[in-house]
Amino acid sequence: MFDKALVAAVLLNGAAAFPHIAELVAKQKLEEPNHGYLPRSGVVDADDINTGLWEAFGLDKTATIFLQTATSFFNGDPLSGRWSIGYHSDKTQSLGPLGDLLGNETGICAYGHLRSEGDASITRGDWLAPDMNSNCASYPQFMQELLDLAKARTGGNITPQVMAEHQYNRKQHSVATNPNYFSPPYAGIAFTFGAHMFAFELLANHSAEEPRGFLTPQVFMEFFSYTQDDAGNLQYTYGHERIPDNWYRRANDDPWTLTDIVISTAQQCASYPDNCKVGGNTGEVNSFDGFDLGDISGGFINAAEDLQDPQRMGCFIAQAIRADTPSFLDNVFSGAALTQVLGLVGTKLEPALALLGDCPNLPAGKSVFGMSSKYPGAQMQGSGSRNPYK
Numbered sequence: 252m253f254d255k256a257l258v259a260a261v262l263l264n265g266a267a268a269f270p271h272i273a274e275l276v277a278k279q280k281l282e283e284p285n286h287g288y289l290p291r292s293g294v295v296d297a298d299d300i301n302t303g304l305w306e307a308f309g310l311d312k313t314a315t316i317f318l319q320t321a322t323s324f325f326n327g328d329p330l331s332g333r334w335s336i337g338y339h340s341d342k343t344q345s346l347g348p349l350g351d352l353l354g355n356e357t358g359i360c361a362y363g364h365l366r367s368e369g370d371a372s373i374t375r376g377d378w379l380a381p382d383m384n385s386n387c388a389s390y391p392q393f394m395q396e397l398l399d400l401a402k403a404r405t406g407g408n409i410t411p412q413v414m415a416e417h418q419y420n421r422k423q424h425s426v427a428t429n430p431n432y433f434s435p436p437y438a439g440i441a442f443t444f445g446a447h448m449f450a451f452e453l454l455a456n457h458s459a460e461e462p463r464g465f466l467t468p469q470v471f472m473e474f475f476s477y478t479q480d481d482a483g484n485l486q487y488t489y490g491h492e493r494i495p496d497n498w499y500r501r502a503n504d505d506p507w508t509l510t511d512i513v514i515s516t517a518q519q520c521a522s523y524p525d526n527c528k529v530g531g532n533t534g535e536v537n538s539f540d541g542f543d544l545g546d547i548s549g550g551f552i553n554a555a556e557d558l559q560d561p562q563r564m565g566c567f568i569a570q571a572i573r574a575d576t577p578s579f580l581d582n583v584f585s586g587a588a589l590t591q592v593l594g595l596v597g598t599k600l601e602p603a604l605a606l607l608g609d610c611p612n613l614p615a616g617k618s619v620f621g622m623s624s625k626y627p628g629a630q631m632q633g634s635g636s637r638n639p640y641k
């Protein structure tokens with residue numbers, strides 16, 4: 252059912268931000284029957300994610316439990332498991348009357364930057380770049396680069412190989428244009444590349460002839476809320492992302508799993524070791540300085556190439572999240588809320604990290620945020636007055 256007031260409310264709340272979110276909400280807003288994959292408010296919890304993303308896209312529970320749990324800790328409310336699929340919403344917190352003062356939960360874009368969301372996204376901007384720096388809005392220039400690359404490589408359709416090469420180009424672009432580019436392990440390797448693969452694995456259309464999926468520019472643009480004018484110029488409209496009509500998701504017996512996410516991330520490190528460097532620019536363009544991976548991983552890995560082994564990749568991500576958890580939480584929560592949330596790490600976060608694989612004798616890693624003073628882009632902020640669209 253089309254309800255103007257609700258549409259306005261959703262947009263004002265910032266519910267519509269990343270395509271995976273907005274399009275689900277849009278489906279609810281604009282069409283009958285109302286599929287209801289995710290709630291209109293843009294504030295989700297574990298059940299919404301585990302059920303909705305399976306039904307809509309065939310993303311299985313190993314993946315959704317891990318993503319949901321980590322995101323509720325770093326960008327949302329670890330107590331209730333709620334988080335905002337856009338920028339900050341005052342509906343996530345369950346900390347009681349002091350609410351936002353004890354823990355201003357960010358949502359996944361805007362001030363959520365560096366905890367899940369990272370630079371060099373498919374079409375979103377780098378949050379601390381000199382221009383085109385909304386990490387919620389999508390930029391036609393980056394979409395055009397992707398479509399041009401697909402045209403050159405396959406004649407038009409977007410494939411996993413095209414996405415991996417696009418990620419390489421996007422990272423090179425950030426190094427060359429953003430003095431504050433920074434790529435930590437979780438947001439910069441796992442998440443950013445995970446999103447690149449979701450864009451094919453979850454958004455591709457499926458048919459009897461092409462059961463593994465095929466992704467035309469038209470389907471991709473509709474998911475991402477793009478249109479093209481007569482001259483071929485791309486136009487992005489915030490908040491109108493949608494699932495195309497007559498689009499078919501992955502088959503139930505071919506789910507996308509957490510293991511698939513880890514394997515495909517490891518494959519990107521094999522093809523493009525530069526994509527898997529941890530570090531950033533030091534305040535000027537083209538000044539990328541990488542961390543010594545042996546140092547931050549306690550000797551568990553020694554070079555980006557080592558991450559091409561999926562088992563090591565899974566363990567490296569778990570290790571990095573554990574090491575960075577105190578900085579992530581300290582940046583958002585304070586006082587009694589911080590104590591309460593830290594108390595949930597063992598019981599709630601650890602079981603989700605265990606899904607990344609079995610890692611016997613894994614040494615403790617070092618937080619990159621504890622050693623990042625030379626990287627201006629590594630300074631996290633929990634809140635502020637920036638317009639998330641700009």
Ligand code: HEM
Nearest residue numbers: 271318319322367368369372373374375443446449450453
């Ligand atoms: C619990 C589930 C999910 C969480 C927590 C999540 C979170 C995120 C985050 C933090 C980003 C920003 C990454 C970056 O900075 O590059 C992102 C981007 C993205 N996500 Fe998700 N996501 C989820 C599920 C999905 C699903 C189911 C899809 C597809 C159906 C999807 C597709 C995408 C795409 C295509 C982008 C890239 C947007 C762009 O750069 O233009 N995500 N997601």
Ligand SMILES: *[C@@H]1O[C@H](CO)[C@@H](O)[C@H](O)[C@H]1NC(C)=O
Nearest residue numbers: 456457458495496497498499
């Ligand atoms: C998806 O693929 C099917 C089968 O080829 C086709 O009929 C349908 O039009 C496609 N959907 C879109 C949105 O392109």
Ligand SMILES: *[C@@H]1O[C@H](CO)[C@@H](O)[C@H](O)[C@H]1NC(C)=O
Nearest residue numbers: 339351352355362633634635
């Ligand atoms: C919480 O964060 C939002 C977005 O950054 C900001 O507008 C709001 O003022 C913050 N609230 C408090 C109490 O700091």
